[in-house]
Every structure is written in C-alpha cells, then in structure tokens.
Amino acid sequence: MIKKLLFLISIVLVILFANSFTKLEYDMNLIDYLSSDTTLSKDEITYLNDHNTLIYGADYNSPPLRYVNEGSQQYEGLVIDYLRALSIELGIAIEFKPLIWNDALDLLSNGETDLCDMYKSEERSKKFLFSNPIYYQRGAILVRKSDNLITTVEDLEGKTIAGSKVDYIFEHIDKEFDNVTGIETSDLQEAIKLLTDERIDAVLGDESVMNYFITKAQLKNEYSILDDYLYEREAVLGVHKDNSKLLKILNKAIRNLKKKKTMELIYQKWFGISPLITKNNRSRKITLITKYIFSLIFVLGTALYSWNIQLKKEVKRQTNELRLSNNELETVFNGLTHLMTVIDDECYVKDANKTFCEKYNLTADMLKNAHCKDINGILGSICETCPIKETFNENRTVIKEIKHKNRIYKVSTYILDQLPQMKKRILVVMEDITDFKLTEQSMLQSTKMAAVGQLAAGIAHEMRTPLGIIRNNCYFMKRSKSQDDKDESMAVIESSVDRANRIIDNLLNFSRMTDNKVSQTNIYNLISNIYDLSKKLFENHKISFGLQCPKDLVFTINSESLKHVMINLINNAIDAMGEGGDLDIHVMADSKEMIIQVSDTGKGIDEDILKNIFNPFFTTKEPGSGTGLGLYITYNEVQKMKGVIDVDSILGVGTTFALIIPRHDKLPLKEVE
Incomplete structure (x- = not known):
C-alpha cells in the first residue's frame, strides 16, 4: 500500500512538473500541448489557396519591432x-504595408488588411479577434535623469505624458489614473523629441522601441527608463472580427513556431539574449526543477514518516469508533419498544433486544442459540406460514400482520449483510399495532357516519313516502265497508312496509363497522344501493345519475371498503x-382486474391542488364544512385492496377518478341471478 502511495505521489509530481514546464516554455498546459493539432485542415488549406497573399499593415517607425530602413x-x-x-x-506570401499606427488599425477594421500585431484590450476586442501571444512587451516610462519628480508609476499622477497615437498606453492611462494629461504623437520618436524639448514630463511606450530610439540618439546619459514599469503584456496578431478561420490558421502556425523557438532565435540574431520582447524563462526553469526535486524528496520522506504515525492513529480511532458504534447500536436495539431478534438461516436466535426477552420472560443468554420452536415460534407462527422461512427462501423483505393472543402484530423481516464465514441472518421486528388498528377502524366508522349524516335528509324523505301511504290507507280502511277495498289497502300497506324495510336495511348495511372480510359482491347492486341512499341529494342539487355496469358483475372484494370509497x-x-x-359511473372488469370510473361535470381541480388531494386534513372547503380525511381514507382503502386510484381533472370541464382493483381470486367472471 505504501509503495503504491509513493508511486502515485511521484507520478503526480512528474505530471505537475511537466505541466509547469510546458506553461513556461509554450504558454499552454500539458493537456493542450499534447492534444493540440497543428495540421491544417482541407478547408483551411483551401482558404489559403483562395487568398494567395495575406496583407500585414502596422506602424512604420517602431524599431526594432518594425520600421522602414532609411537607407x-x-x-x-x-x-x-x-x-x-x-x-x-x-506556405503563403505575406505583403507588408508600413503605415501610421492609427491608419493601420483603421485599415484592419475595414478589412483592407488581414493582420496586425497589437496588444489585446477591451476596446480593441470590439473590432478584432486575437491570436495566441507572439512576443511580450513592457510598458516603459522614459524620464529626464535630472528630473526627480517621477521615480515610480504612481508619480505620473498630475503629469503630462506623450505616446504614439491610438497606442494601448492611452487606454491603460485612462483606466489606471485620474489626472494624467496625454499628448498623442505619430510615433515614439516624435514623443521623445517633446521630452527633449521639455514640453512634457515623460514618454510612455514599448520598452524595446523606446530603448532603440534613445540608444540611436545617444540620449542614455541624460534620459533613463524607470525600473518600475506600467505593465507587461502579451502582443498578439489581430484579425478582423469576422475572420475566425484565419485566426485558427494563424494559431496553428504560431504554436509550431513556438515549439521551434523562432522568436528567440530572431531576437538573438538582432541583439543577442535579452528579455525585452521574450520571457526570460531560464532562471524560472532552474527554479522549477530545483523546487520539484526538493518537493519530491520532502514529500516522499514526509509520507513515509506520517504514514506510519497516521496508520497507528487510524487503527486506534477506528477501534474506538467501532466500540462506540457498537455500544450505541446496542443501546438503541434494547431501547426500542418493538420486539426485535436476529435469527440465522437454521432458525436459531443469535440476538434479541430487551423487549423481546421480557415478552418471553427469558434472559438474552438463554435466548441466544435457542431454536425458534423452543420459544413457541415467532408469536406462535408455524413453519409453513412463518415469515422467516419466506424471507430466506425468497431472499426479500417480508411484512405480515399476525394475530396472537387477541393482539395484532406487524411482523417485518430484513436481510442483514452477510460476513465471510458467517451464516445468513435476518432481523425480525414485531410491532404491536392493535391500538392503531382500533383507532383506524374508529376513524373509518366516524367518517362513514358523517357521510350517513349527509344522507339523512334524503333518507327521511324516502321514509315519509311509504309512511304517508300507510296512513292514508289506514284512514281509508276505517271508512270503507267493502272487504275488497280493505284487502287492497292492506296489500298497499304491506308493500309500503317492505319499501321502508329496504331503506332501513340499506342504511344499516352501510353504517355497520368496517371489517377486512373479502367476499363475492355484486358490484351493480352495491353501487345502486348507494345511489338509493343518495337519491334525494341528487334531486335537491338537480344532478342526473348514470351507471354503466353489468347487472351480473360479481367481484371478490372487501365490500365495506368499496362502499366507503364510492360514497366518498x-x-x-x-x-x-x-x-x-x-x-356517471362506468364499471369494467376482466379476469385480472376491475376498473371503476367516477366522472362529474363540476368545476374541476387546479393542478397545484391536485397533487395534495390525497393528503390527510387537506381540504378546499369552508372551515367546518369538511375534515380533509375523505380522500385520504379513500386512498388508503384502495391501497388495502391492492388497488390504484388516479385522478384526471380539467378546470371548468370536470373530474374523473379511476379505481383499478386487481382480482384476488383465480375464479373466472361469474354470472349470478
């Protein structure tokens, strides 16, 4: 492991060194250097062939960079x-046009020339595209030696300076100084003449050009260039903003010339080694190599020493953390009120929490390695239906409800990670949910009775009709002397009693406590009975009711749950x-599932509200008009039937609820009378 770490550190240092070296040497990182393709494409070669000649226009009097030889x-x-x-x-000719600097920039921006060397600036970027750097230049300050007013860059504030017209120097002065008076000249030679005539305080411009002119004019004894310079900037080739193809071609050639060190060789030809227009990287390279060698030695030595110390600390720390984690888990394990035990694949108990031990009145040591059968199974489960066996056989989590000694338990099994040389184990969690079930049943019954309350007015009206018929016929029997008339009235009374009895039976059927019993149910009759209870509501609200359902459709289902869902x-x-x-209610069924669609032509439900309608206590009704539990209970009842409920609503058109309930038996659709 240590060897790998040392090797990795060494590789990283070598890569960092190579990257720093290529940045110094070629002004690009290692990835760009290795991946850069300097071969011209077919389109680029075609471009050069179409143009034959490139036109370069620049300042005619900026020696030694560019100038017209007087001879x-x-x-x-x-x-x-x-x-x-x-x-x-x-492989293309370049035509040279010596110009006044201002004219050179104008011709390039107008597209009359193809390229010009310059400094990058925000103002120039509006007209030109810039290549990779071709040389570097410092912005120098030329002053009289006898004048001690300007010794640093900051001393320029409040002074008068001169420089070449449209030179970058004036853009720099405007950006960095508040009170400097600038005089533009046709070239630096004219600006130096203003200084010798004592009409200005300093000349600002390119160091190499300025150095050339004062040397030629033998002014070095009286004038000097300050050590403190304004800037050091990259000089690039500028092309017209619309000529991006030429820029790509130039950059490829510049990279090749950079690798060949062409500019350094040209400068040595003119003046020998000098840093005026090229970066002097010799000392930087030596410093870089020395730094990385010492870094490598230091890192390797430090890594060996610290690795040994860190390893000891890490072992100690992880040991303490493991002990602490084990204690915390044991505390949580024993503090939970659920019955919890760990059992292996041979049904032997490997661990049990305090609640489990108290349930069986045994100590943890007595339970460990005891077989499941020796403690009467898990809450009395027999092997054939035991969730533990099911978990090991199917390799999945199992959740079941088990009744044991008049209590209801939710038993959940979870597969634990298997360590080498260990048997498979599962965690069994048993939660007493009896009180929860009772509360849930009570809540369901309360909401059902609330629904019955809504139907009370309609039911009362339905009951008055047969009662009124009975009263009228009783009165008629008292007054009538004909036995036939009395017999006819008796028959009407008996019919009205049957009708009232059916209304009461329907109401009692709906009001009874919900259970979990599943039975074959005639769906048409179930929905029709609900409609009969709600008929008066439909009439009062002038709502028409439509039911499309086969009258002989029988489905195995919890009828009480479905009643609750439908009435809500x-x-x-x-x-x-x-x-x-x-x-409208539309019911369809096949051998796999039943689909019930409940559609209304109401005001619809807004999309923002739609995502919350199944949340508990969410309601859009006025305070006191709803509990917000209706659709929440509906959703849960559908879930209990292993079904799905979906809703589709359009504002101003209506809403459709769709129930998809799977068939739980394997019986084909059955016709009943």
Missing part, C-alpha cells in the same frame, strides 16, 4: 522577420357540481 527603404524588424517565418510555415367519491362529486350537472 534601403525596406520594411524591417523583429516582427517582420517573425512574419516571414510565419509565411514559410503557412359520490359526495365529493355532488359538492363539486353544486347546482346541476351529470355524474
């Missing part, structure tokens, strides 16, 4: 030599429609 009248200089090398690299959906639909509308 030969040839355009010469370091940059000119570099561009000739660039011409050879690209019907009541919600009536509330949503207010006065007038249509409520």
Whole structure:
C-alpha cells in the first residue's frame, strides 16, 4: 500500500512538473500541448489557396519591432522577420504595408488588411479577434535623469505624458489614473523629441522601441527608463472580427513556431539574449526543477514518516469508533419498544433486544442459540406460514400482520449483510399495532357516519313516502265497508312496509363497522344501493345519475371498503357540481382486474391542488364544512385492496377518478341471478 502511495505521489509530481514546464516554455498546459493539432485542415488549406497573399499593415517607425530602413527603404524588424517565418510555415506570401499606427488599425477594421500585431484590450476586442501571444512587451516610462519628480508609476499622477497615437498606453492611462494629461504623437520618436524639448514630463511606450530610439540618439546619459514599469503584456496578431478561420490558421502556425523557438532565435540574431520582447524563462526553469526535486524528496520522506504515525492513529480511532458504534447500536436495539431478534438461516436466535426477552420472560443468554420452536415460534407462527422461512427462501423483505393472543402484530423481516464465514441472518421486528388498528377502524366508522349524516335528509324523505301511504290507507280502511277495498289497502300497506324495510336495511348495511372480510359482491347492486341512499341529494342539487355496469358483475372484494370509497367519491362529486350537472359511473372488469370510473361535470381541480388531494386534513372547503380525511381514507382503502386510484381533472370541464382493483381470486367472471 505504501509503495503504491509513493508511486502515485511521484507520478503526480512528474505530471505537475511537466505541466509547469510546458506553461513556461509554450504558454499552454500539458493537456493542450499534447492534444493540440497543428495540421491544417482541407478547408483551411483551401482558404489559403483562395487568398494567395495575406496583407500585414502596422506602424512604420517602431524599431526594432518594425520600421522602414532609411537607407534601403525596406520594411524591417523583429516582427517582420517573425512574419516571414510565419509565411514559410503557412506556405503563403505575406505583403507588408508600413503605415501610421492609427491608419493601420483603421485599415484592419475595414478589412483592407488581414493582420496586425497589437496588444489585446477591451476596446480593441470590439473590432478584432486575437491570436495566441507572439512576443511580450513592457510598458516603459522614459524620464529626464535630472528630473526627480517621477521615480515610480504612481508619480505620473498630475503629469503630462506623450505616446504614439491610438497606442494601448492611452487606454491603460485612462483606466489606471485620474489626472494624467496625454499628448498623442505619430510615433515614439516624435514623443521623445517633446521630452527633449521639455514640453512634457515623460514618454510612455514599448520598452524595446523606446530603448532603440534613445540608444540611436545617444540620449542614455541624460534620459533613463524607470525600473518600475506600467505593465507587461502579451502582443498578439489581430484579425478582423469576422475572420475566425484565419485566426485558427494563424494559431496553428504560431504554436509550431513556438515549439521551434523562432522568436528567440530572431531576437538573438538582432541583439543577442535579452528579455525585452521574450520571457526570460531560464532562471524560472532552474527554479522549477530545483523546487520539484526538493518537493519530491520532502514529500516522499514526509509520507513515509506520517504514514506510519497516521496508520497507528487510524487503527486506534477506528477501534474506538467501532466500540462506540457498537455500544450505541446496542443501546438503541434494547431501547426500542418493538420486539426485535436476529435469527440465522437454521432458525436459531443469535440476538434479541430487551423487549423481546421480557415478552418471553427469558434472559438474552438463554435466548441466544435457542431454536425458534423452543420459544413457541415467532408469536406462535408455524413453519409453513412463518415469515422467516419466506424471507430466506425468497431472499426479500417480508411484512405480515399476525394475530396472537387477541393482539395484532406487524411482523417485518430484513436481510442483514452477510460476513465471510458467517451464516445468513435476518432481523425480525414485531410491532404491536392493535391500538392503531382500533383507532383506524374508529376513524373509518366516524367518517362513514358523517357521510350517513349527509344522507339523512334524503333518507327521511324516502321514509315519509311509504309512511304517508300507510296512513292514508289506514284512514281509508276505517271508512270503507267493502272487504275488497280493505284487502287492497292492506296489500298497499304491506308493500309500503317492505319499501321502508329496504331503506332501513340499506342504511344499516352501510353504517355497520368496517371489517377486512373479502367476499363475492355484486358490484351493480352495491353501487345502486348507494345511489338509493343518495337519491334525494341528487334531486335537491338537480344532478342526473348514470351507471354503466353489468347487472351480473360479481367481484371478490372487501365490500365495506368499496362502499366507503364510492360514497366518498359520490359526495365529493355532488359538492363539486353544486347546482346541476351529470355524474356517471362506468364499471369494467376482466379476469385480472376491475376498473371503476367516477366522472362529474363540476368545476374541476387546479393542478397545484391536485397533487395534495390525497393528503390527510387537506381540504378546499369552508372551515367546518369538511375534515380533509375523505380522500385520504379513500386512498388508503384502495391501497388495502391492492388497488390504484388516479385522478384526471380539467378546470371548468370536470373530474374523473379511476379505481383499478386487481382480482384476488383465480375464479373466472361469474354470472349470478
């Protein structure tokens, strides 16, 4: 492990060294250097062939960078030599146009020339695209030696300076100083003349050009360039903003010339080794190599020493954490009120919490390695239906409800991670949910009775009708002397009694306590009975009712749960429609499932509200008009039937609830009379 770590550190240091070296040498990181492709594409070669010649226009009097030789009248200089090398690299002729600097920039921006070397700036970026750097230049300050007013860059504040017109120097002065008066000249030679005439305080410009002019004019005894310089900037080739293809071509050639150290060789040809237009990286390279060698030695030595110490600390720390974690888990394990035990795949108890031990009146040591059968199984479960066996056989979590000694327990099994050389184990959690079940049943019954209360007015009206018939016929029997008339009245009374009895039976059936019994149920009769209870509500709200369901559809289901679901959906639909509308129930079934659709033409449900309607205590009704539990209970009852409830609603059109309930028996659809 230590060898791998040392090897990895060494590799990282080598990569960092190579990356730093390529940055110094080629102004690009290692990845760019290795991945850069300098081969011209077909499109780029076609571009050069179509143009034949590139036009370079720049300042005519900025020696030694570029200038017109007074004797030969040839355009010469370091940059000119570099561009000739660039011409050879690209295989295309470059035409040179010596100009006044201001005119050079104007022609390039108008597209009359193709390229010009310059400094990058925010203002120039509005017109030009910039290449990779080709040389570096410092912004120098030339002053009179006898003048001690300017010794640093900050001393320029409040002074008068001169420089070449449209040079970057003026953009820099405007950005960095508040009170400097600038005079623009055609070139630096004219600016130096203003200084010698004592009309200005200093000349600002490129260090190499300034150095050339004062040397040529033999002014070094009276004038000097300050050590403190304004900036050190990259000089680049600028092209027109719309000429991105040429820029890519130039960058490829510049990278190749950089690798060949072309600019350094050109400068040595002119003046020997000097840092005026190239970065002097020699000392930086030596410093870099020395730094990484010592870093490597230090890191390796430190790594060996600290690794040994850290290893000891880590072992001690993890041991303490493991002990602490074990104690915390044991405390939590024993503090839970659920019955919890760990059992292996041969049904032997490996551990048990305090609650489990108290349940069976045994100590933890007595329970450990005891067989499940020796403690009367898990809450009396027999092996054939034991959730432990099911978990090991199917390799999944099992959750069951088990009745034991008049209590209901929720038994959950969880597969534990298997360690090498250990048997499979599971955690068995047994939770007494008897009180929860009673509370849930009570809540269901309360909401059901609330629904019955909503139907009370309609039921009362239904009861008055047969009672009124009975009273009228009783009166008629008292007055009538004909036995036939009395017999007919008796028959009407008996029919009315049967009708009242059916209403009461229907109400009692709906009001009885909900249980979990599953039975074959005629779906048409179930929904029709609910409608009979709600008929008066439909009439009062002027709502028409439609039921599309086979009259002989029988489905194995918990009928009490389905009644509860349907009455909640019907009541919600009536509330949503207010006065007038249509409520349609469509029932379909096959050998796998039953689908019930409840559609209304109410006001619809907003999308933001739709996602919350099944949450408990969520209601949009006025305070006191609803509990917010109706749809929550509906959702849970559908879940208990292993079904799914979905809702689709359009504002101003209506809402449709869809119930999909799977068939739990394997019986085919059955016709009943």
